[in-house]
Amino acid sequence: MSSKSETCSKCGEQSLIKGELGLRTSRDLELIMVVRKDHGVEKKVPIQPKVCGKCGFVDLFVSNPSNLKICSTDKPIDPDFKQRPILEYDF
């Protein structure tokens, strides 16, 4: 499985398009990934695609998943958001 990163996870061909592919929105260089909806916290992380040149299957992954972990400094984006406070077991 050493070549897993080169292999399309749908068709199994080693035909992933090489090079740095990226996704972006028109007004922001990063995509927004919503995490912890129960806290109303959103975090921006760059999402990187892997595209199969044969079947077109797109795999998405983030390069820094640890940024998606919630921490005590994270605040709900909506100031009126009142669900439940961030608790220790959320970390």
Ligand SMILES: [Zn+2]
């Ligand atoms: Zn494929």
